[in-house]
Amino acid sequence: MLNRRRFSSALLSASALCALGQGAAWAQAEAPIHILVGFPAGGGSDVIARLLADKLQAELGRSVVVDNRPGAGGQIAAQQLKAARADGTTLFLSHDHSISILPQVVAKPGYAPQEDFMPLGGFATFVNGLAVSPGTPARTVPEYVAWVKSQGGKGAIGIPAPASTPEFLVQLLGKNYGLDLTPVPYKGSAPMIADMLGNQIAAGIGSVQDFIEYQRSGKLRMIGVLGGQRQAALPDVATFSELGFKGLEDTPFYGIWAPRGTPIVFVNSFSSALEKVLALPEVRAKLTDLGLTVGYMSPGQLDARERAYTRVWSKIIADSGFQPR
Missing domain, CATH: 3.40.190.10 (Periplasmic binding protein-like II)
Known part of the structure; x- marks a missing residue:
């Protein structure tokens, strides 16, 4: 009987520690969310991030700010995400380059997306x-x-x-x-x-x-x-495919990531908020006007797209003879 009581007590203690761990991760639940962007202010990624941050702030009920950390094609921002606490206060908005391309062409990128990051959701493809x-x-x-x-x-x-x-x-x-x-x-x-x-x-x-x-x-x-068809925002601009240059039809993507280990409750909450924001007519209109093809991707869908795109460019990079540097 005594051993059983001790076992029950140990279980309760472990549960309490787990809860404390989750609580620590959520200690800054009201703190601002910083969305890292690996390119300078005024560029396409920055404009997109600020549009989404404004709407996500209203949906989440907490401050969301854009933090530009330009340099090395997004590598600096990606490294900062890896080093950040996994508490939902530091995120990374990026397209394919920092996620699928850069880790294959830099000898020591300082991060491995599929090991160090958690996808929160995708929101568009582009060309x-x-x-x-x-x-x-x-x-x-x-x-x-x-x-x-x-x-x-x-x-x-x-x-x-x-x-x-x-x-x-x-x-x-x-x-x-x-x-x-x-x-x-x-x-x-x-x-x-x-x-x-x-x-x-x-x-x-x-x-x-x-x-x-x-x-x-x-x-x-x-x-x-590039891409398989002309862009709605640029109906008069021909695709390379139309001109007989095949093999460039696959489209890059945009998404948002968090550090690995971020509480699943935050992942679900943020992903749901992103889906709602993307359903807003004014958001869809502005992103489309920027030349994006808007479409929500769940964390799982974004992860699958990242892996598929990585495979496509792995072959292109290998065929080019490029050596990581």
């Missing part, structure tokens, strides 16, 4: 596109190819981060069209676009959401997009 500067005469991809050939077959294309999807796209474009194209890496899309506006570089590859406002104002021209 990358090729844009040209105002001083570049081309208005279509064939015209751009012809123009580069008239310059000796060599050209430079800006990319928002080194060893990123756009860098491999530059290589693929060069190979497909018989051009000697050099990727020029920047610390985010904002400085790349600034150089394009000033005709310091003739072209750039980045996400549609980075270029779209400049396209609408006529300051830059998008001449080709």
